[in-house]
Amino acid sequence: MKAYADGRQLIAEIRRCFEKYDAEFEGIAEAERDLRFPETDRTPAENLSYQLGWLTLLLQWDKEERAGLQVTMPAAGYKWNDLGRLYQSFYAVYGIYTLAEQRKMLRRLVEDVCAWIELLSEEELFQPEMRRWATTNARWPLCRWIHINTVAPFTSFRTKFRKWKKVASCRQRN
Secondary structure, three states: OOOOOOHHHHHHHHHHHHHHHHHOOOOOOHHHOOOOOOOOOOOHHHHHHHHHHHHHHHHHHHHHHHOOOOOOOOEOOEOHHHHHHHHHHHHHHHOOOOHHHHHHHHHHHHHHHHHHHHHOOHHHHHOEOOOOOOOOOOOOEHHHHHHHHOHHHHHHHHHHHHHHHHHHHHHHHO
């Protein structure tokens, strides 16, 4: 994971990676939203739904803990070894929206995450065990949880989506 000097640097990296990721969806027709190819693992709508699901969970985990609730990780009714079913739930919840609506929702969630980071102290952000939900045997600080749910998937899924676009383009030419 990339090391961040402070919260501002993390926010800047989230926004930078999100803008690159989001730009990949420019020009994708709504009629193509559910196109699946054997060479790729997600449709455009599923790609966005995945991001929406994890960012929603990230904010929910912290909101629930601050409200004094017991946080269920990764989500109520799901275990870490059952993520495929969790992803299917993301596709069901967010896949009903158009690509434009999903992109708008994701942009709003990214801004919500950035606003949350601005409220965190450097200690909360970079010291392990500052939240019960983020306390694991690995002793990850919040910044790592945030990174693996924002910067990392925006980067890796951008690459995967570029492959989807390449396959789609080849199929259209043939």
